[in-house]
Amino acid sequence: xxxxxxxxxxxxxxxxxxxxxxxxxxxxxxxxxxxxxxxxxxxxxxxxxxxxxxxxxxxxxxxxxxxxxxxxxxxxxxxxxxxxxxxxxxxxxxxxxxxxxxxxxxxxxxxxxxxxxxxxxxxxxxxxxxxxxxxxxxxxxxxxxxxxxxxxxxxxxxxxxxxxxxxxxxxxxxxxxxxxxxxxxxxxxxxxxxxxxxxxxxxxxxxxxxxxxxxxxxxxxxxxxxxxxxxxxxxxxxxxxxxxxxxxxxxxxxxxxxxxxxxxxxxxxxxxxxxxxxxxxxxxxxxxxxxxxxxxxxxxxxxxxxxxxxxxxxxxxxxxxxxxxxxxxxxxxxxxxxxxxxxxxxxxxxxxxxxxxxxxxxxxxxxxxxxxxxxxxxxxxxxxxxxxxxxxxxxxxxxxxxxxxxxxxxxxxxxxxxxxxxxx
Amino acid sequence: xxxxxxxxxxxxxxxxxxxxxxxxxxxxxxxxxxxxxxxxxxxxxxxxxxxxxxxxxxxxxxxxxxxxxxxxxxxxxxxxxxxxxxxxxxxxxxxxxxxxxxxxxxxxxxxxxxxxxxxxxxxxxxxxxxxxxxxxxxxxxxxxxxxxxxxxxxxxxxxxxxxxxxxxxxxxxxxxxxxxxxxxxxxxxxxxxxxxxxxxxxxxxxxxxxxxxxxxxxxxxxxxxxxxxxxxxxxxxxxxxxxxxxxxxxxxxxxxxxxxxxxxxxxxxxxxxxxxxxxxxxxxxxxxxxxxxxxxxxxxxxxxxxxxxxxxxxxxxxxxxxxxxxxxxxxxxxxxxxxxxxxxxxxxxxxxxxxxxxxxxxxxxxxxxxxxxxxxxxxxxxxxxxxxxxxxxxxxxxxxxxxxxxxxxxxxxxxxxxxxxxxx
Numbered sequence: 143x144x145x146x147x148x149x150x151x152x153x154x155x156x157x158x159x160x161x162x163x164x165x166x167x168x169x170x171x172x173x174x175x176x177x178x179x180x181x182x183x184x185x186x187x188x189x190x191x192x193x194x195x196x197x198x199x200x201x202x203x204x205x206x207x208x209x210x211x212x213x214x215x216x217x218x219x220x221x222x223x224x225x226x227x228x229x230x231x232x233x234x235x236x237x238x239x240x241x242x243x244x245x246x247x248x249x250x251x252x253x254x255x256x257x258x259x260x261x262x263x264x265x266x267x268x269x270x271x272x273x274x275x276x277x278x279x280x281x282x283x284x285x286x287x288x289x290x291x292x293x294x295x296x297x298x299x300x301x302x303x304x305x306x307x308x309x310x311x312x313x314x315x316x317x318x319x320x321x322x323x324x325x326x327x328x329x330x331x332x333x334x335x336x337x338x339x340x341x342x343x344x345x346x347x348x349x350x351x352x353x354x355x356x357x358x359x360x361x362x363x364x365x366x367x368x369x370x371x372x373x374x375x376x377x378x379x380x381x382x383x384x385x386x387x388x389x390x391x392x393x394x395x396x397x398x399x400x401x402x403x404x405x406x407x408x409x410x411x412x413x414x415x416x417x418x419x420x421x422x423x424x425x426x427x428x429x430x431x432x433x434x435x436x437x438x439x440x441x442x443x444x445x446x447x448x449x450x451x452x453x454x455x456x457x458x459x460x461x462x463x464x465x466x467x468x469x470x471x472x473x474x475x476x477x478x479x480x481x482x483x484x485x486x487x488x489x490x491x492x493x494x495x496x497x498x499x500x501x502x503x504x505x506x507x508x509x510x511x512x513x514x515x516x517x518x519x520x521x522x523x524x525x526x527x528x529x530x531x532x533x534x535x536x537x538x539x540x541x542x543x544x545x546x547x548x549x550x551x552x553x554x555x556x557x558x559x560x561x562x563x564x565x566x
Numbered sequence: 567x568x569x570x571x572x573x574x575x576x577x578x579x580x581x582x583x584x585x586x587x588x589x590x591x592x593x594x595x596x597x598x599x600x601x602x603x604x605x606x607x608x609x610x611x612x613x614x615x616x617x618x619x620x621x622x623x624x625x626x627x628x629x630x631x632x633x634x635x636x637x638x639x640x641x642x643x644x645x646x647x648x649x650x651x652x653x654x655x656x657x658x659x660x661x662x663x664x665x666x667x668x669x670x671x672x673x674x675x676x677x678x679x680x681x682x683x684x685x686x687x688x689x690x691x692x693x694x695x696x697x698x699x700x701x702x703x704x705x706x707x708x709x710x711x712x713x714x715x716x717x718x719x720x721x722x723x724x725x726x727x728x729x730x731x732x733x734x735x736x737x738x739x740x741x742x743x744x745x746x747x748x749x750x751x752x753x754x755x756x757x758x759x760x761x762x763x764x765x766x767x768x769x770x771x772x773x774x775x776x777x778x779x780x781x782x783x784x785x786x787x788x789x790x791x792x793x794x795x796x797x798x799x800x801x802x803x804x805x806x807x808x809x810x811x812x813x814x815x816x817x818x819x820x821x822x823x824x825x826x827x828x829x830x831x832x833x834x835x836x837x838x839x840x841x842x843x844x845x846x847x848x849x850x851x852x853x854x855x856x857x858x859x860x861x862x863x864x865x866x867x868x869x870x871x872x873x874x875x876x877x878x879x880x881x882x883x884x885x886x887x888x889x890x891x892x893x894x895x896x897x898x899x900x901x902x903x904x905x906x907x908x909x910x911x912x913x914x915x916x917x918x919x920x921x922x923x924x925x926x927x928x929x930x931x932x933x934x935x936x937x938x939x940x941x942x943x944x945x946x947x948x949x950x951x952x953x954x955x956x957x958x959x960x961x962x963x964x965x966x967x968x969x970x971x972x973x974x975x976x977x978x979x980x981x982x983x984x985x986x987x988x989x990x
Binding site: 211212213214215216217218219220221222225248251252255256409411412413414415417418441442443444445448451452454455456458459461462463464465466467468469509510511512513514515516517518519520523524526527528529551555558559562566 | 635636637638639640641642643644645646649672675676679680833835836837838839841842865866867868869872875876878879880882883885886887888889890891892893933934935936937938939940941942943944947948950951952953975979982983986990
């Protein structure tokens with residue numbers, strides 16, 4: 143099936159500088175076939191008029207825990223350990239497989255409605271998350287969070303799902319997840335590394351989110367968390383390192399050569415008072431930095447437009463230098479650089495011929511996006527998720543005119559409501 | 567005329583803890599007459615069903631430069647002086663009175679659509695700003711920015727407009743504006759203080775936005791900016807002090823007893839790398855702190871929901887303590903405490919009998935506000951301006967179902983477009 147998009151203002155995210163032009167885009171099944179002015183309409187099945195719309199790559203959320211959606215606003219504004227031990231953990235223990243399904247589905251809806259087309263998830267019961275993701279139409283990298291307990295079972299599950307979804311054009315990619323240096327002993331890390339090598343896939347891990355974490359690792363092993371993982375050969379495989387706040391200069395030397403990259407989670411890092419990731423320095427050292435939301439609870443929104451704003455503000459305030467990062471660099475982090483972090487940059491992250499058609503359409507006819515002196519600045523500093531009008535994933539329209547085409551949003555909310563009533 | 571609001575979930579902002587209840591609200595002309603469950607509908611002219619809506623006080627934006635709306639995204643991500651001298655000042659010199667009108671009108675529309683009902687503005691040609699504000703239906707405190715040049719004329723204009731709008735139930739309140747300590751010599755400050763005393767009104771001034779500003783005052787007068795103003799008796803009158811970032815402990819002793827308060831502008835302070843205002847400390851010392859956006863250019867959105875989020879994030883990251891501020895305190899700053907900063911707390915800032923009916927209705931039936939574990943947390947951390955469904959100011963519906971009732975939004979955008987084409 144072919145879809146023709148007419149009259150788009152395209153921000154393609156291909157080059158190092160913004161390339162914005164009025165153009166038509168032809169999609170052949172899942173793939174972008176042609177980008178040109180005035181593509182003739184040869185009676186294509188789908189023709190979309192993108193007049194007054196900015197078309198750009200779908201946003202890439204590089205670190206999530208989708209099933210945590212029920213925790214929105216739940217016992218907020220607390221100290222981290224109080225919140226975890228007295229709010230989150232007791233409820234997580236009671237989550238049933240079906241809960242994981244509906245909670246993840248709610249997150250998918252929120253992501254789609256705010257312009258995210260690809261995410262990278264770490265949680266338990268990945269089978270139920272995958273089911274929700276497939277029903278939502280999204281693209282995702284998914285991993286079963288591995289800690290020191292029941293490790294053999296989780297390794298086996300990861301292997302099982304890896305082979306189940308390891309086919310051409312699969313929208314689901316399976317990663318191995320070692321939860322974090324402080325929750326995984328050396329044997330666990332080694333098993334995860336071995337599995338990732340065996341499957342030729344990557345590892346998703348939390349790294350250096352708090353000073354406390356670095357202290358624990360230092361006391362236990364006399365190393366930084368990065369050194370600890372390096373000694374266990376974790377960086378032999380592609381990685382997504384979530385947070386990366388307390389990276390020393392010697393850590394930086396180790397991380398310079400990783401495949402994958404770091405997921406910067408600005409809002410979560412603020413809400414939990416974790417600290418500010420030195421994105422500018424990491425990127426100057428050639429490390430890919432994507433943007434992630436983290437799970438609902440430590441963030442309160444999966445809207446990547448909110449994360450983009452906060453990422454920019456934090457760098458400008460951390461460096462006390464307004465030129466430290468600009469709007470286009472932030473957009474790169476949320477698209478092509480995020481795709482690089484997930485090892486998906488051959489498929490997504492830009493709008494160019496041959497790539498998968500993961501596109502979002504921003505309604506530009508809004509007062510708060512007016513006047514339009516700089517489209518990139520408007521997208522980062524003035525827009526929010528509610529400005530996303532249309533979402534296409536893998537060539538298929540998932541949302542149009544803010545209406546979800548194949549998703550029963552009300553049913554998902556009702557289901558989550560029941561879970562909340564039972565558990566919270 | 568009476569308006570009956572049925573089935574509201576009311577967040578009244580009256581007490582020190584959230585008071586949320588299902589209720590009806592009866593408005594008599596401009597005033598809230600009754601708040602009660604099941605108010606009988608005696609054939610009132612207007613009946614609004616607020617089912618699935620949170621009703622709360624309209625947001626109060628304590629520091630704006632409305633006429634700067636044309637600068638959205640204009641030469642962003644630059645150093646402050648480069649941006650001011652090479653982007654902003656040359657264009658401001660060319661602004662015509664009519665430009666001020668249309669630019670201010672665009673800002674009013676953006677504010678209304680994101681739930682702000684009252685603002686505090688400082689710019690030049692206040693007559694044209696007032697005209698736009700009156701046509702938009704908003705409530706505002708407005709001042710003609712006074713620096714050392716043409717001071718007599720600006721003093722006279724301020725006096726003229728003060729008397730013009732100094733009548734019972736006026737939605738326009740005139741303040742005196744001394745621009746900033748570094749742009750006003752002692753004689754100018756004294757003239758402003760004398761005028762404010764004569765008119766029995768307040769002063770709106772920038773204070774301690776940057777280290778550079780404090781350096782200039784220190785070199786010139788051997789004092790902090792706060793001490794400089796104190797010696798000139800500025801704090802004898804009610805004040806709105808915009809920014810207040812570099813307040814020393816001895817400054818704090820001076821500011822403890824002011825009437826009015828400080829306008830915290832979190833996004834502008836980030837975008838210009840100015841620094842982080844220690845809101846927690848100021849409030850602990852009994853100083854009212856409201857939230858403001860500053861002008862478009864140094865911020866890029868007049869959406870107070872964005873400012874609320876950023877205000878919370880900055881405090882949590884600045885203090886490295888997630889309990890340093892909570893969602894309800896942030897909501898207070900954006901409503902009743904902002905009203906106190908503007909000396910309007912007898913009239914607005916809470917929803918209670920006898921106060922002016924400045925109300926906003928938040929559409930609660932959104933996936934990103936779901937589940938509803940904590941309404942205050944949802945409003946601050948998950949909502950954005952696009953969730954505002956209905957806006958009432960002074961008892962009059964200005965927006966309903968996101969449609970502006972008496973404002974020709976497209977015309978305003980067209981007019982601003984012409985100004986942008988001429989000047990930028």
